[in-house]
Amino acid sequence: MKTTINANIRVIFVAAALALLLSDAAVAVNPNNVVEIFKEVSGSLKSGDTSKLTTHFVSSVDLRILATEKTCTAQQAAAAVKEFFSQHKPVNFTMLHVGSKANKHYGIGMLSTNGGRFRVTIFLLITEPHRYNIQQLCIDYED
Numbered sequence: 001m002k003t004t005i006n007a008n009i010r011v012i013f014v015a016a017a018l019a020l021l022l023s024d025a026a027v028a029v030n031p032n033n034v035v036e037i038f039k040e041v042s043g044s045l046k047s048g049d050t051s052k053l054t055t056h057f058v059s060s061v062d063l064r065i066l067a068t069e070k071t072c073t074a075q076q077a078a079a080a081v082k083e084f085f086s087q088h089k090p091v092n093f094t095m096l097h098v099g100s101k102a103n104k105h106y107g108i109g110m111l112s113t114n115g116g117r118f119r120v121t122i123f124l125l126i127t128e129p130h131r132y133n134i135q136q137l138c139i140d141y142e143d
Helices: 002-028 031-047 050-054 074-087
Strands: 057-065 068-073 090-101 104-113 116-128 131-141
Touching: 031 050, 031 090, 031 104, 031 116, 031 131, 050 074, 057 074, 057 116, 068 074, 074 131
Parallel strands: 057 131
Antiparallel strands: 057 068, 090 104, 104 116, 116 131
C-alpha cells in the first residue's frame, strides 16, 4: 500500500513539473506576437516602408538580396533593403506561409514590384521572451 502511495505521489510530482515546464515554454513563445510581427512586416513590404521593417532587425542580420549574400549590421541591412526598394517599387506583398520549427519562426511571401516578382523569406529569432526580431531576410527572383 505504501509503495502505491509513493508511486502515485511520484506521478503527481512529475505531472506537476511537466505542467510548469510546458507553461513556461508557452509563455516564452507567444504565437500572437509572431503573427503581429509578420502582419507589420507584410505591411512594410507591401508599402516599401523600410523604417518599420528594419526596426525588427537584430544587430547582425543575415541578408540575401538577389545574388548578394552577407551578414551585416542592422544599419547596413536597412540601407540595402532601402536600395532594393528604390530600384523595385513594391506593388503588393502576400504572405503565403508562416511556420515554426524548433523555436524558430519563418514566413514566406511573394513581393510584386514594378520590376518583377520576388520570393521573400523571413526568419525570426526570439531575442527575449515575447520579443521576436528578424535574423535573416532573403529576397530572391521568383522562378
